[in-house]
Amino acid sequence: MNKQPYTRLSPGDIGETVFIPGDVSRAKVIAEHFDDYKVVAQNQQFNTFTGTYKGIKVSTTSTGVGGAAAAITIEELINVGARNIIRIGTGGMMQTWLPRPGILVITGAVCGDGTSQEYYPTGYPAIADFNIVEGMIQSAKELGIVVNPGLEWSHDSFYAGSTLSKLNILEIEKPWIDAGVLIASQEASTVFQVTRKRKVRGGTILCSEGCHQYPDLDVPPELMVKAISDATKVSLETAVKLHHMDHVN
Amino acid sequence: MSHNEAQHERQHHVDMVKGDVAATVLVPSDPERVEVFAGLMDKADKIARKREYLTYTGEKDGVAISCTSSGIGPSPTAIGTEELIRLGAQNLIRLGTCVTLDPSIKPGEMIIPLGAMRDERATQEFISVDYPAIANFMVVRALIDACEKLKITYHLGIIRTHDAFYAVSPFDQQAFKATAQKWMDLDVIAMDNETATLLVISSMQGVHAGAVLLAGFPVPDNDDAEFLKHEKNLVMVGIEAAKNLAKMSLE
Numbered sequence: 001m002n003k004q005p006y007t008r009l010s011p012g013d014i015g016e017t018v019f020i021p022g023d024v025s026r027a028k029v030i031a032e033h034f035d036d037y038k039v040v041a042q043n044q045q046f047n048t049f050t051g052t053y054k055g056i057k058v059s060t061t062s063t064g065v066g067g068a069a070a071a072i073t074i075e076e077l078i079n080v081g082a083r084n085i086i087r088i089g090t091g092g093m094m095q096t097w098l099p100r101p102g103i104l105v106i107t108g109a110v111c112g113d114g115t116s117q118e119y120y121p122t123g124y125p126a127i128a129d130f131n132i133v134e135g136m137i138q139s140a141k142e143l144g145i146v147v148n149p150g151l152e153w154s155h156d157s158f159y160a161g162s163t164l165s166k167l168n169i170l171e172i173e174k175p176w177i178d179a180g181v182l183i184a185s186q187e188a189s190t191v192f193q194v195t196r197k198r199k200v201r202g203g204t205i206l207c208s209e210g211c212h213q214y215p216d217l218d219v220p221p222e223l224m225v226k227a228i229s230d231a232t233k234v235s236l237e238t239a240v241k242l243h244h245m246d247h248v249n
Numbered sequence: 250m251s252h253n254e255a256q257h258e259r260q261h262h263v264d265m266v267k268g269d270v271a272a273t274v275l276v277p278s279d280p281e282r283v284e285v286f287a288g289l290m291d292k293a294d295k296i297a298r299k300r301e302y303l304t305y306t307g308e309k310d311g312v313a314i315s316c317t318s319s320g321i322g323p324s325p326t327a328i329g330t331e332e333l334i335r336l337g338a339q340n341l342i343r344l345g346t347c348v349t350l351d352p353s354i355k356p357g358e359m360i361i362p363l364g365a366m367r368d369e370r371a372t373q374e375f376i377s378v379d380y381p382a383i384a385n386f387m388v389v390r391a392l393i394d395a396c397e398k399l400k401i402t403y404h405l406g407i408i409r410t411h412d413a414f415y416a417v418s419p420f421d422q423q424a425f426k427a428t429a430q431k432w433m434d435l436d437v438i439a440m441d442n443e444t445a446t447l448l449v450i451s452s453m454q455g456v457h458a459g460a461v462l463l464a465g466f467p468v469p470d471n472d473d474a475e476f477l478k479h480e481k482n483l484v485m486v487g488i489e490a491a492k493n494l495a496k497m498s499l500e
Contacts, residue, residue, distance in 0.1 A: 125364030125381035
């Protein structure tokens with residue numbers, strides 16, 4: 001098989017579990033949590049590192065921002081052997097009661113984007129893989145890391161729906177805030193619908209940055225670095241659980 | 250009268266006040282299934298009956314559990330769900346029948362929906378259809394453990410909730426075949442008229458909800474011994490799940 005067009009990956013290049021951050025530079029940050037790693041491909045915004053963690057082959061590939069790029073990445077990863085796709089990302093906190101920063105295990109997503117609706121029609125629920133949700137919550141408990149489970153509002157246009165928007169962001173977000181949605185980000189709906197369509201597992205764990213309702217309660221950068229590290233540790237332990245579920249029992 | 254005061258009032262349709270229902274309420278469509286529930290409990294008291302809403306509250310192995318029928322379809326389910334939440338219900342579990350699409354699922358097996366396609370309109374009056382009808386993962390876990398304990402085969406998956414049973418019903422075989430294929434191609438394993446409604450209204454208010462659906466009996470026939478046997482299993486799964494949720498809330 002030729003290399004995949006965007007990610008430039010071939011079968012054998014990656015493990016069955018692949019962590020997908022949006023940020024191009026975060027792939028290396030995640031890889032540094034592996035026991036060992038090496039670069040396996042680099043093209044456009046897609047950086048892939050593969051290594052091992054507790055004896056299991058794992059990988060990380062950056063997707064770039066948004067559902068369109070995330071879907072390309074996920075499809076190509078599945079083409080070369082990925083079976084568990086876990087997004088590790090950031091987003092804007094939507095509930096004031098959440099810890100700052102919060103580490104959120106995303107159970108489902110509002111499909112406020114276009115990509116997910118090319119896979120399943122409007123009204124079809126975007127839901128995280130059940131084993132991944134349970135694996136993350138169990139792993140967090142074992143690691144002593146506080147996580148909150150809940151929904152993400154997945155949307156396409158950062159400068160229409162963020163604290164940096166010139167529009168009335170609170171008005172845009174109000175229906176989701178009132179319905180208890182935890183965080184605004186862009187990719188969970190895509191992760192869930194593409195993986196469901198291709199019959200592999202998909203999950204998302206997010207660290208919440210600034211709160212849209214109280215912009216003065218922003219999160220110091222060093223705390224975000226720690227939160228992303230914690231989210232990565234939870235994801236790695238989840239990968240170990242999935243491996244045992246598939247190959248040991 | 251403030252909204253808060255209104256919550257202490259007798260609820261219009263289910264005809265109950267606060268204290269009448271337990272933390273976990275099982276919600277079948279059929280009022281007769283509430284009687285099945287009552288028969289399986291250690292003790293159960295009839296609390297209210299108005300329109301299609303019949304409620305029993307009782308105890309099983311030391312756990313308080315209620316059962317309230319919703320009637321058929323999104324409209325009465327939306328009313329029942331809202332009123333049960335106003336009465337303080339924290340976990341809502343639908344015990345339903347369904348039109349089973351996936352041919353690998355046998356009659357008598359259970360379907361535990363992870364979520365439902367929102368092809369009904371009742372919840373679209375509350376929130377955009379972009380919002381997912383998703384089952385709470387702890388309720389899903391409670392239902393899985395209940396099926397495993399009772400040794401009943403179960404299937405996790407996505408179902409479709411819609412409004413009009415007879416628009417394309419399984420009794421109109423030719424038309425049904427084409428429409429069934431359309432939903433199966435979208436990985437939909439079953440269809441009903443209530444689950445999405447219960448899930449959306451509950452999740453919007455932070456209440457834990459889920460469903461378990463008996464496969465293979467699109468229309469309950471209370472004269473059919475085979476159906477009654479499986480319906481009893483369905484209610485037993487609900488009762489075990491309620492006990493599991495009570496245990497989880499103590500952990």
